[in-house]
Amino acid sequence: MLNQKTIFLILVSIISVITLLFYSNNLSNRIKINSMKSNLKKINLQLSQNKNILNDVIKVENDLFDKKDTLFSQLLVNQKLISLKRTMQNSANYFKVNIKNMVIKDQIAFTSIEEKLIAQENFPIKKQSLSFQLSGEFVSVGKFIEDQNNDQKGLFLDRCIIKTDSLDPNGVIAELSYHVYGEMK
Numbered sequence: 080m081l082n083q084k085t086i087f088l089i090l091v092s093i094i095s096v097i098t099l100l101f102y103s104n105n106l107s108n109r110i111k112i113n114s115m116k117s118n119l120k121k122i123n124l125q126l127s128q129n130k131n132i133l134n135d136v137i138k139v140e141n142d143l144f145d146k147k148d149t150l151f152s153q154l155l156v157n158q159k160l161i162s163l164k165r166t167m168q169n170s171a172n173y174f175k176v177n178i179k180n181m182v183i184k185d186q187i188a189f190t191s192i193e194e195k196l197i198a199q200e201n202f203p204i205k206k207q208s209l210s211f212q213l214s215g216e217f218v219s220v221g222k223f224i225e226d227q228n229n230d231q232k233g234l235f236l237d238r239c240i241i242k243t244d245s246l247d248p249n250g251v252i253a254e255l256s257y258h259v260y261g262e263m264k
Contacts, residue, residue, distance in 0.1 A: 160207070160209070163259075164209075167211075174215070174226070175216075175219050176213050176216075176219050176223050178211055178212070179213075180210075181210075181211040182209075182210050182211070183207055183208070183259075184207065206258060209234070209257045209258075214251070215250055217250070220241070224236075224239065224255070227257075233259065234257050235258045236255070236256075237257060239253060239254070241253045242254075
């Protein structure tokens with residue numbers, strides 16, 4: 080009798096322990112599942128708020144390729160730079176401004192991003208700067224700059240410093256620097 084009672088108590092204890100383990104494991108799994116569901120809801124909410132992010136990334140990538148293609152289609156080589164110089168001098172005459180100290184220099188220094196892009200894509204280009212000084216009436220100088228920005232493809236205004244001309248009370252002096260990209264030889 081004692082032996083049966085002991086066996087019964089052991090069986091009840093084992094069943095109780097198994098039941099407790101099963102219940103605690105089940106409870107822990109429910110907590111994990113609820114936590115995962117909550118995280119999924121948060122992720123779905125974030126994705127629904129940013130559902131256009133993939134389209135934005137694709138748009139930026141396409142813009143980069145378009146600008147790269149545009150850059151290559153507008154590359155200026157040395158002969159064209161000389162022609163550009165003459166065109167600018169004619170334009171300066173048209174707007175009645177004086178152009179001085181026109182210099183074309185090869186630029187060795189690219190920004191680190193440009194250098195990486197050139198290395199990765201094997202771009203056959205070099206960067207040149209075209210700098211000069213304009214003097215004349217403020218409105219005429221402004222029209223010249225606007226004309227160059229609208230008409231000259233492949234010419235990128237880098238710096239423009241306008242100062243009053245101490246010798247001419249109605250005049251200004253503009254120091255301009257453009258970046259031009261040309262083929263590497």
